[in-house]
Amino acid sequence: MIGRGNRYQNRTEILQGTLDMLILQTLQWAPRHGYALSKAIRTNSGEILKVDTGSLYPALHRLERKGWIAAEWKTSELGPRLRVYRLTKTGRKHLISERSRWQRLTTAIAGILNPAKKVSET
């Protein structure tokens, strides 16, 4: 159900399974609410990655259920109440292992895509 539909075909869709990692990574420096999070991911990716909000909230709630992030209601000065998420200790641990896994994966894929280059670069 996650990532259902092709509503945002003009933007690159986030690779399945990487959204969790992106959320954890983005929360690493400061707690954020859902909207700020989606904006941050977009900005940090140079406007290339766009989070489908249909996937964002399920992902946030799933991560919360797993205990990797924690949520808290905060009142903003001039707006509605906001649900702010922050990274937990186990979430940080998980992020580290995810990141190294991702690194291995991208290296491997890069190796397959550019076999000659791989040799010269490494």
Add this chain to the structure above:
Amino acid sequence: MSFPFWRRKRRNEELNEEIQAHLTLAEREAMESGQSQREARFSARHEFGNVGLAEEVTRDTWGSRWLVDLSQDVRFGFRILRRSPGFSALAILCLTLGIGANAAVFSWVEGILFRPYPAVTHQEQLLAITGTARGESGPTGISWPDLLDLRRNCTLVDSFIVTKIMGTTLSIGDRAEVTAGSIVSANYFDAIGVHPILGRGFVPGEDTGRNAHPVTVISYQLWKGRFKGDPQIIGKTQRLSGVLHTIVGVMPEGFYGTFVGWAMQFWVPASMEETFGAGGYKLEDRSARWIEAYVRLKPGVTPRQGQEEISAVAERLEAAYPDTNRGRGIKLWPLWQTPFNNAGTLLPTLEIMLAVVVFVLLIACANVGNLLLVRSFARRHEMTVRLAIGAGRSRLLKQLLTEGLILSAFGAAGGLLVAYWCRHALVLLFPARGGVAMHLPGEIDWRVVALSAGVCLIATLLIGLVPAIQSAKIDLAGALKADSAGVVGGAGRAWVRSGLVLVQVSLSFVLLVGAGLLMQSLQKIRTSSPGFSTHGVLETVVPLVSAGYDAPRAQSFQDELLERVKALPGVESAAFGRMTPLSYGSFSSTPIAVDGYQPPPEEQPIVQYNEVGPDYFATMGIPLVSGREFTRADDEKAALVAAVNETMAAKYWRGKNPIGERVQVKGRWMQVVGVAKDSKYESVRETPKPFFYVPLRQNFSRGADLFIRTPLNAETMATALTREVHTLDPGLALYEVITLQEQVDRSTSPQMVAVTLVGVLGGLALLLATIGLYGVMSYAVSQSARELGLRMALGAGSVNLLRLVLSRGLALTAGGVLLGGVVALALTRLLGNLLYRVSPYDPLAFGSALAVMTIASLAACFLPAWRAARTDPARALRD
């Protein structure tokens, strides 16, 4: 932060708030970049996408989706069932009967076989223990000296628990009544872990010495009832069997002793055995096998290890005491097979009942399944629409199973209620003896409830799956297009419904055959001659032992009473005998020696005998083949004599006439003066066995039963007899006066119970199957109104239509009977020893079951057939 299920509503609101906040922020940002409010709101919404979908997918991650679905299904199911109360009531009634029958039998099995003594701790570690004798099929008692040796030598046994049932007349104030009590070893209460609420139990040593410890512990019921709950009861005395006993303890409420079938009212230590049992002092007599006992094995010891050790000790005893113990062994039994109380007698019946109630349940489920099928037809449109708007088939299946679960949950609740009402019903099937009702409580504990819940789940699956299979076949396009009756649900649906009826008919046929077989064997048992007259002979007990008579007094009392009874008008003859055949007590038995008979090695001929007075054979109607009856002349001063039965004559004298020959009984030589025809002694079902009689006067016993040959009925005789007894001793309470036929009937009451139960449940099954058949036929008729009308328009007469419908119904029945016949042929053998002189393949039983089934199905089909015959062709074709 995780929300429990019931706070879901609040959580939903929070999710909504969270997403609204997101939209608000996005909108505000869009406005800041110069859009109008309307444009901003639109672009924010557009950017976000489907809010409802996002919310739903998020909710799915909360993980309690199935619970929400379930609660939805349950609510919807309740609504659906409330909408058709007639259907629901019928379905629940069927299930209540089906599950109730199961729960009731479970509760009996639990209360009688598996947890018979609720107050006793760790019943699962108890085993029954009896003696065995080579060449004898049944168990025997154990002698006290043997038991003491076992206790000394068995290291794996924690305790030997002696308990022997006996009855006595209890006179408190001016009321005398027969009461059941137990003779127990001194460790009894400690070993079973039940402790008195007042006073004490027995202390070590109280079970030794001849009549040395006249103390008794009484039951709570006796204390509350007869002693009016006297708080000062301890230390008071009560006369029991003529001996003053000191009441030393009162047992707690709900403790009835350890005998399946009767509630014990008092307990005395084994040292007092002679006071209550006839036959002298037995604690030092190794040949007096009177003890019924249980053992508790040490923790971790298996019954097999226990048996091995006990057998080894028994073998040593055999070697050490060949005169009394040759060929004797000791055997352990699981509690539910206890041979010396009603657990053993009811076991085969209860086993059969367990099978029978499964049948009833299946039939009930088939009925409910059929009802659901009809309804699933009516709900086909609903199902189709739900499928069409995107419900998964698994979700529909869940819905149907939920409805089945609601029905069977109600059925299970009703069933447990039925079981609760029926838990004491088994007692009603047994006649009260001596005015005392039996005690056979069912036990509804967590195990029974759990089993019933299991049955309920099975029922759910059975009844829910039938319509589920059907709805799985719904063809969306076809069903939505053609929503008129009679098109969908043709062959497939009819096939399932007919199949269900076929199953019902065959199962009830099996039950009918079983009931027929049991009925026939009961008939045979009760009418087959036991070898003595069953009519015109009355029997009663004159409780001289419990009234405290000593031997000389008892002798003169018996003589005087006999004279008076013989003088009563209508009395043809009367005689005393120590034991009534087919009663609960045990005959005396003895090792014998016969002149000229060399027993095979390893066998010690042991034969049972009865001590009887003059005219016994004439009174009982046991024919003498040769020789003479005992007379008054055969008394203490005369030469010792005996009479043998035909089997004994044939076995030990090998066809020679034994009259004038000698037989040695308990070391005394007796001359055979008569040969009597064989009769039944302990059970109607026994095969002929050697047996002999000795004169009561030469082997006196105070506890003798009185037999009276008279055409008068028992009540008339009882009045006259009571008068005579009271003339002699006003303090004597007479036991009930019964005919020997009644004695036979009582000894065969387990068969009676089996017949009644299988008969009742067979009738129930038949009724359910008939309803099922009726339902299918009338539904078929209502569905094929058009076809019937067409046939009529083309010239078929009402008789033709009547015949058409009837023949369809009968074809179903025939199929069911055929199937049931095959099953019955395979299953009736399981009735095993409940059958008496009836073949499991008895044609009469099968024939009458066929007849009953045919009549029932004709009755079931007639109404629909009649309706079919009255079809108005014009209307049927127009509609």
